[in-house]
Amino acid sequence: MVFHLAPAMVFYCFGIINSWSRLPIFGLSELERSMTPSAAVITIQTRRPNRPGQYANNAADFMASSHLAVLSTCDSIDRLIGVYGAIALDFTWSFELDKHDVTVPSISGSNCTLEWQAPYPGTYAINVHVSSSDSEHIFFRGTTTVRIHDYWVVAIGDSFASGEGNPDQSLLEADHPRWLSERCHRSRRSWPSFVFDKLQRFCRNTPTHFTYLACTGAAVDSGVLGPASDGTVSQLEVVEEIARLRGRGPDLLMMSVGGNDVGYSDILGRLFLGNSKSLFNSIEMRLFYMAHELERLGERLRDLGARQIVIPHYFDISRNERGLIDSNCTDLHLISTPNLRLADRQILRRVNRMITDKAKLFDWTVVDSVPRVFRKGGLCSKESLIRTSHDSLVLQGDTLGAFHPVESAHESIADLVWRKLDFKRLLLT
Incomplete structure (x- = not known):
């Protein structure tokens, strides 16, 4: 998904320019550290879809409609980005089930909204890392909890x-x-x-x-x-x-x-x-x-x-x-x-x-x-x-x-x- 350039990127570029004069003193590793900006904190909005008029009259339909949650960072990112241009972002979502030794697969994609189906009921800690499509630098990060119970x-x-x-x-x-x-x-x-x-x-x-x-x-x-x-x-x-x-x-x-x-x-x-x-x-x-x-x-x-x-x-x-x-x-x-x-x-x-x-x-x-x-x-x-x-x-x-x-x-x-x-x-x- 393409977004306008974030203020964090402005500070990122400023950090590069500001580091040249210190290059002989601090060396390349210091430059690399100064080039990595702090990730801005974003909000993850959650919604449990409740769809009127749908029936679960067999096991397949019931399982397909159970434990769903809609996760979105779109509003938060739009507010931060403003009018600084366009940039393609990647979203990596990770999940942890509270008090359970269960591995839940992470999900990556280019959309700021994710409809996710939890594997089990319970309370999940959800994290998202947002980076540029052509870089590993994390520009945004967010965390929230969601209770999955139907x-x-x-x-x-x-x-x-x-x-x-x-x-x-x-x-x-x-x-x-x-x-x-x-x-x-x-x-x-x-x-x-x-x-x-x-x-x-x-x-x-x-x-x-x-x-x-x-x-x-x-x-x-x-x-x-x-x-x-x-x-x-x-x-x-x-x-x-x-x-x-x-x-x-x-x-x-x-x-x-x-x-x-x-x-x-x-x-x-x-x-x-x-x-x-x-x-x-x-x-x-x-x-x-x-x-x-x-x-x-x-x-x-x-x-x-x-x-x-x-x-x-x-x-x-x-x-x-x-x-x-x-x-x-x-x-x-x-x-x-x-x-x-x-x-x-x-x-x-x-x-x-x-x-x-x-x-x-x-x-x-x-x-x-x-x-x-x-x-x-x-x-x-x-x-x-x-x-x-x-x-x-x-x-x-x-x-x-x-x-x-x-x-x-x-x-x-x-x-x-x-x-x-x-x-x-x-x-x-």
Whole structure:
């Protein structure tokens, strides 16, 4: 990089001229010493890049975006150089990891800015020596310290966590719906994504990475712990691989699980068909299976070592604007109000109680206030917070989004999750 000539060079030339008269007395070695000016001290500015909108959904992407720092001496050198002409400079950067016997390679180049990836987290002493491209004389030197520490947030689970029903771009905005993941109907307009956005702003000086894997249709055995039905590697395998490379688990893991394990879609189908007797006769077995699956998941997550795991209760689709269970609307009219009331009591409440029980067993943070968001906002409410079949068709061209929360409800859920975050535990260094 070419810079204007520094004042140090002026003093350097002055030193040469001033030394000629003393040459016979002091000799050549003294002349050489007088020709070497003192290096001017410069400031190294540091910045940890925090890049919104980027996801680390595999090990390669995570490692490529981790432990980055932007180092710059440009402002300091520009101020010193002024208007003394142009000179090509070389920059040599060296790094030392505090309290570790680790050799970190130095980096040389001609640019006053360097995007550097540290090999390990920790506190580094950083030095830069700046010399002329055609000389070994050091004109500038600078030193600083930078702390390399990143946060890692993960979201896994089913359609409640993926944001089903809320495409990033709907058919009202584009010729086809757009998602973060077409296969999973994963959306930025979801409560995990909103929580991550808030956390990234809160930790604006510390890079915060998001591994967002929640997928519509996922259950513990099919998608979360085991491979998905199409053979895609399980969500937790991806998280575990990143954790091995990182050397520790996530700082925050958010999840929504259990609904597909208890058979949410099948339950709705049986209620629509009026087959309530066989449904309610199978509830005990369904809940037993869900409990087993949550315990399997809990054991694996315990080994993962996440600092905080957050799981919300499931939402309630049954209440109208007066807070009463009501099936008198297009999407629920095939279900009798007594059966809907029984489903609320025998299924939803028991599923949420089980989530609370397993959260206590495995030290998860449960967000049990989610149903209150929907206490007057079910499908038959005039102020519904649940996506209807018609709206799902209009927005995403299918009915998969029906019976899921709308975007504003996801924002409310994100606020509830945010209040449950344990920042003392979450942001440990």
